[in-house]
Amino acid sequence: MSSIAAYYAGKNVLITGATGFMGKVLLEKLLRSCPEVKAIYILVRPKAGQSTQERTADMIKCKLFDQVGEDCPDFEEKIIPVSAELTQPHLAISPDDAKRLLSCINIVFHCAATVRFDEPLKYALQLNVMATQQLLVLARQMQYLEAFIHISTAYANCNRRYIEEIIYPPPVEPKKLIDSVEWMDESIIQEITPKLIGDRPNTYTYTKALAEYVVQQESSNMNIGIIRPSIVGASWQEPFPGWIDNFNGPSGLFIAAGKGILRTMRATNDAVADLIPVDVVVNLTLAAGWYTAVHRPKTTLVYNCTTGGINPFHWGEIEYHVVSSFKRNPLEQAFRRPNANITSNYLINQYWITVSHKAPALVYDFYLKLTGRKPRMMRIFNRLHKSMLLLEYFSSQSWEWTSDNVNMLMGQLSPEDRRVRTFHRALLS
Numbered sequence: 001m002s003s004i005a006a007y008y009a010g011k012n013v014l015i016t017g018a019t020g021f022m023g024k025v026l027l028e029k030l031l032r033s034c035p036e037v038k039a040i041y042i043l044v045r046p047k048a049g050q051s052t053q054e055r056t057a058d059m060i061k062c063k064l065f066d067q068v069g070e071d072c073p074d075f076e077e078k079i080i081p082v083s084a085e086l087t088q089p090h091l092a093i094s095p096d097d098a099k100r101l102l103s104c105i106n107i108v109f110h111c112a113a114t115v116r117f118d119e120p121l122k123y124a125l126q127l128n129v130m131a132t133q134q135l136l137v138l139a140r141q142m143q144y145l146e147a148f149i150h151i152s153t154a155y156a157n158c159n160r161r162y163i164e165e166i167i168y169p170p171p172v173e174p175k176k177l178i179d180s181v182e183w184m185d186e187s188i189i190q191e192i193t194p195k196l197i198g199d200r201p202n203t204y205t206y207t208k209a210l211a212e213y214v215v216q217q218e219s220s221n222m223n224i225g226i227i228r229p230s231i232v233g234a235s236w237q238e239p240f241p242g243w244i245d246n247f248n249g250p251s252g253l254f255i256a257a258g259k260g261i262l263r264t265m266r267a268t269n270d271a272v273a274d275l276i277p278v279d280v281v282v283n284l285t286l287a288a289g290w291y292t293a294v295h296r297p298k299t300t301l302v303y304n305c306t307t308g309g310i311n312p313f314h315w316g317e318i319e320y321h322v323v324s325s326f327k328r329n330p331l332e333q334a335f336r337r338p339n340a341n342i343t344s345n346y347l348i349n350q351y352w353i354t355v356s357h358k359a360p361a362l363v364y365d366f367y368l369k370l371t372g373r374k375p376r377m378m379r380i381f382n383r384l385h386k387s388m389l390l391l392e393y394f395s396s397q398s399w400e401w402t403s404d405n406v407n408m409l410m411g412q413l414s415p416e417d418r419r420v421r422t423f424h425r426a427l428l429s
């Protein structure tokens, strides 16, 4: 058994955000690669009329868990759903559940967050910063806690071009901001948000930067690790290639291009597209949990989980591969044949948006109306244009991240672990 799997044997793990894209993959990999893990507690909020238990039961039916179902048929018994709502006081965890968590948890992986770029600042603060503070309060009381791993983003400091594996001073003292927004009317907060976030593009990156600072300041004597993934895409190898369950980041735009809807997008051809497969991120995350608990670094280590510095890929190449892949494997019910082009020129992009997005949408909606059907194309294009506007910031420029801690972590792995947990070699190939 690899030393990482040996470490997690007999341990009780807590995951927040386990129903999310990355959280699911983390849960699955832990169950499959560390079969001796004792229990995995997952904080799951009731949602859309489903209880915590019902949501969990539904979640593990998804294809992602097929492999672990074959390898470890009783894996479900290791998953212990705990009802929580991270924006509520004490995370809305019942006193009994809290007592149980305090008495047994050895490692925490904090994945839960709002990743929306257009999230109102107050909510983004509540979930990405205040919930993290609440979780740290809980973690500090855990009698047997060995490591607390916080999932941040490589773009938390995207207002810098060169980003080291350190926690930068926050744009504002989080407590001051939290106290101010407590009493402010939503409309006032909305008014001042652009000024507050300053040279960051959205409330997401802003609050993720604040969260890192809070983790550093409020972790007292806990062993902390911070993971900063860049743009997380579909799985590369595990449990099978190509698994993803959302339209976030470029994924939605790739689909829109494959459906022949997206024909033009503002991006810079030679800007680095720092995409990283979700299974590679999860392998690094589990390795960091092991390293933090076993080697107990004196300071909080930050891991820039990025690819641009190791095996750079560019948006111009993405354009080529996305279009050629969908030409070879066309999507069903495509609106048109895939033929997307990126351009860094605003006017050219606006021209193509008019000619190859809006005009065809109007014509097609007119045809739908004529044939007694509900027009829908313009609505789809408006939603797509909103996504594109929010994502352009990230596809029009490049960043450089150091990766000394990631390299160090790789160096600590045994040959067996390197085989089981590719998070570096994969990027070199």
Ligand SMILES: CCCCCCCC/C=C/CCCCCCCC(=O)SCCNC(=O)CCNC(=O)[C@H](O)C(C)(C)COP(=O)(O)OP(=O)(O)OC[C@H]1O[C@@H](n2cnc3c(N)ncnc32)[C@H](O)[C@@H]1OP(=O)(O)O
Residues within 6 Å of the ligand: 115, 116, 117, 118, 153, 154, 155, 229, 230, 231, 232, 246, 247, 248, 249, 250, 251, 252, 253, 254, 255, 256, 257, 265, 267, 315, 318, 319, 320, 322, 323, 340, 341, 342, 383, 384, 386, 387, 390, 391, 392, 394, 395
């Ligand atoms: C040849 C092609 C070339 C392409 C070039 C690509 C360049 C693009 C580069 C991109 C870089 C990305 C950099 C990310 C860096 C940071 C990473 C991280 O750290 S965190 C993760 C990132 N977070 C996000 O990606 C959230 C971004 N998304 C949002 O904030 C929202 O989705 C938003 C504001 C864009 C839209 O919000 P709404 O409210 O209008 O829509 P909603 O509620 O999200 O979704 C409504 C429905 O539309 C689908 N949808 C959402 N986005 C879509 C999309 N882009 N394409 C298609 N469908 C989409 C959803 O699945 C949903 O479907 P239902 O109603 O549930 O059935």
Ligand SMILES: NC(=O)C1=CN([C@@H]2O[C@H](COP(=O)(O)OP(=O)(O)OC[C@H]3O[C@@H](n4cnc5c(N)ncnc54)[C@H](OP(=O)(O)O)[C@@H]3O)[C@@H](O)[C@H]2O)C=CC1
Residues within 6 Å of the ligand: 016, 017, 018, 019, 020, 021, 022, 023, 043, 044, 045, 047, 084, 085, 086, 087, 110, 111, 112, 113, 114, 115, 127, 151, 152, 153, 154, 208, 228, 229, 230, 231, 232, 233, 246, 248, 249
């Ligand atoms: N995807 C990416 O490209 C990247 C993601 N990250 C980071 O990785 C982490 C996970 O991201 P990702 O998996 O993409 O995000 P998702 O949006 O897929 O998942 C978010 C998770 O947080 C949970 N959550 C949200 N609000 C609450 C709440 N109020 N109470 C309890 N749980 C809640 C969601 O639960 P529910 O199912 O109930 O909504 C879900 O499990 C985040 O911290 C993000 O910043 C970093 C870099 C890139």
